[in-house]
Amino acid sequence: NPGDYQDVIYSWSGGSLGLHHIYASVNTGSNAIPECRTDDNETTTDITLQAEYADLKTGPEDIILPAAPYYEGQSVPITVAVRNIGALPAANVAVRFYNGSPAAGGQQIGTDQVISILNASGTASLLFTYDTLGRAGTNVLYVVIDPANAVIESSKANNIASVSLIVQPPVLPNLVVSAG
Secondary structure: OOOOOOOOOOOOOOOOOOOEEEEEEEOOOOOOOOOOOOOEEEEEEEEEEOOOOEOEEEHHHHHHHOOOOOOOEEEEEEEEEEEEEEOOOHHHHEEEEOOOOOOOOEEEEEEEEEEEEOOOOOOOEEEEEEEOOOOOEEEEEEEEEOOOOOOOOOOOOOOOEEEEEEEOOOOOOOOOOOOO
């Protein structure tokens, strides 16, 4: 009837990954239904099909430091949040902590920590300890998720984050006892 409409749902499968141009038309070709206008009987839209993967992410806002100041010789607990913003879970996610840029020879701190499973839209918190002994000055600390690229992800660009930590010289002496 005039003014009525009908939603039509069309299911399509088997499309290849990438950009697709989708066309819809009604009453085209033979014009079986007489109508006053036919210039509005076609439309088009573009869709992009992509595979769904996990997408591991961390950023500077995900690296939580205790309140400063930090003094040389102090152990600083650092909490790191690792997020999965992708559509699928990720398993056996290694997370590595560095003093200095890993791309420029930064030094790994401790051993890798592994998240056994990180569900889609999930977050895991890890605790690293940074020993400031002998590290007075500015320290740029890096967190790298999946350093061996073992997890298939939709993006690897968000797998690294850094934060600066300024270590003050010690304010008290450091007494040491040795066997000699």
